[in-house]
Amino acid sequence: MGILIQIFQRSTIIFVNLILYYQDVDRWGFTFQIYAYQSRLMAWDRQLQQLLKNNQQSKEPVLVFTERSIESARELFFKLCYNDGNISQIEYEIYEEFYQWLMNHYPQYLIDCVIYVNTPPEICLERLIKRGRSEEVSVPLDYLKKLHQRHEDWLSQKSNRFQTIKIDATLNYVQDQKIKENVRQLLVLEIQRLQKLLN
Structure with a gap:
């Protein structure tokens, strides 16, 4: 089995978009969300193509690990923007139409397991401050609380087809x-379970 741990490179465009986003979410909400979606999709595609190229001789299944997924981008950040009224109905429908098309045509982007590193918003804020990234200085606690609740709501849905592993951060x-x-040990057991499903 091959395992790819994917690391997304941070770009200057993302930094600028993130700063603009936190300064004026109403103006930059859709722009940032669609750019984050696009850049994540392109990174996934590059990594998957490389992985398939390197794995041509092997018939064993491959597990791909990534910091975030296309599904989580939609369920967490995009829907939070929409629920807060920072994204219009037409913007929501544009995003959703593309998302549905993508998942219908490229099921390899669907997730099988979420490792939820559960961190209270107050601790997240402390860690953001300690990390000291310029693009994160304007992140308000209220936003982190709402984002935390989106995680809880999404991952507790009984209709989810993926496994969720919760880790107390x-x-x-x-x-x-x-x-x-x-x-x-918890992660090793989950990897073994996924291996069995894929074989």
Whole structure:
């Protein structure tokens, strides 16, 4: 089995869009969401094409790990913008039409499992401040609270066809080896389960 851990490269355009987005969500909401969607899709496509090229001789299934997915972009960030009234109805319909077309034609982009690193909004804000990225300085706590609730709402839906693994991100994984090992075991078991499904 091949495993690809995908890392999206940050670009100057994303930094600029993110700054504009947090400064004026009404103006830049759809622009940022569609750009984030497009850049994530292009990154996925590049990685998948490379993976398929490297894996031509093997018939074993491949698991792909990514920080975020096209589904999570829609369910979390895009729908939050729409629910807050920062995206118009016509913008919503444009996004949705493309999303539905994409998922119908390219089912390889559908996720099988979500690893939910569950972090309270207040701790997220502390970590944003500590990280010190210029494009994140204007992220309000209220936005993080709403985003956290979107995660909870989406991942608790009984209709979800994917498995969800919850990890408590308030625990100290850096210093506590026992906690780190427990999470590692949890992830190994899930990978083995996915392998069996794919074989």
